Amino acid sequence: MLRQFHKMHGLGNDFVILDARDEPLAMTEALARHIADRREGVGCDQLILLEPSASADLKMRIFNADGSEVESCGNATRCVVKLTGAATVETAGGLLTGSAEGAEVEVTLVEPRFEWDAIPLAYPMPTDPMPMGWENFDRPQAINVGNPHVVFFVDDLEDADLEGIGPGIESDPVFPERVNVNVASVEGGAIRLRTFERGAGLTRACGTGACATAVAAIRARLVTSPVTVHMAGGDLTIAWAPGEPVRMRGSATHVFKGTIDLQ
Numbered sequence: 001m002l003r004q005f006h007k008m009h010g011l012g013n014d015f016v017i018l019d020a021r022d023e024p025l026a027m028t029e030a031l032a033r034h035i036a037d038r039r040e041g042v043g044c045d046q047l048i049l050l051e052p053s054a055s056a057d058l059k060m061r062i063f064n065a066d067g068s069e070v071e072s073c074g075n076a077t078r079c080v081v082k083l084t085g086a087a088t089v090e091t092a093g094g095l096l097t098g099s100a101e102g103a104e105v106e107v108t109l110v111e112p113r114f115e116w117d118a119i120p121l122a123y124p125m126p127t128d129p130m131p132m133g134w135e136n137f138d139r140p141q142a143i144n145v146g147n148p149h150v151v152f153f154v155d156d157l158e159d160a161d162l163e164g165i166g167p168g169i170e171s172d173p174v175f176p177e178r179v180n181v182n183v184a185s186v187e188g189g190a191i192r193l194r195t196f197e198r199g200a201g202l203t204r205a206c207g208t209g210a211c212a213t214a215v216a217a218i219r220a221r222l223v224t225s226p227v228t229v230h231m232a233g234g235d236l237t238i239a240w241a242p243g244e245p246v247r248m249r250g251s252a253t254h255v256f257k258g259t260i261d262l263q
């Protein structure tokens, strides 16, 4: 069975987007893993499936490269808004709004959650910061921005062994739904960020990671809103104040349209 797809990326965090609004497509973890495979499939960090929605212009389902279906994806939301012109997007992490403004896309995500059971954590504990450590990464803030994140602030980002320590934190039993791992430094009023993503590993940028990290830095009075977040793939501008949803602005790039044989 041949299906058309769009290949897009948000700051190097790349996606295969399948539009199933007119022609349903039964997605499985195995099929998502196959499409995301960079040798036997098309290759992407996340597979994005568009479906009809009763509450928004469309529904966006997100599957990590390991096949796991998750609640939210910031970079992909900008790509979907740019590709479809949708102004409202239903996701498992909440109802999002977006608009394309020239070369950039502005997306409003959800209001961040901070309670232990909203992250979620396996048992009650403070989340600002968590009284826990993993080797030389300790006392992170835990924040849910539609999906779960922990944020570690360090002095030397290059020295942080995120590749080595990330997998153990991602799958620590204290995170029953696993977690996205963010390590950041604050320099000159801006944030530099690296993210080890749940279900995808190190990516060149993470939109929800940038949102969670900006919220953590604003709460800790390390920066003021709006704040620029620098990542390997490029920059996002994040705005937030307590009691508000998080707003993200950045690019979204269409690379090519293709056809895949789903057998």
Ligand SMILES: N[C@H](CCC[C@H](N)C(=O)O)C(=O)O
Pocket (backbone or CB within 6 Å): 013, 045, 046, 062, 064, 070, 071, 072, 073, 074, 075, 076, 147, 148, 180, 197, 198, 199, 200, 203, 205, 206, 207, 208, 209
């Ligand atoms: N790995 C994330 C989903 C993709 C998030 C990221 N690509 C973004 O731009 O927000 C999770 O399991 O919650």
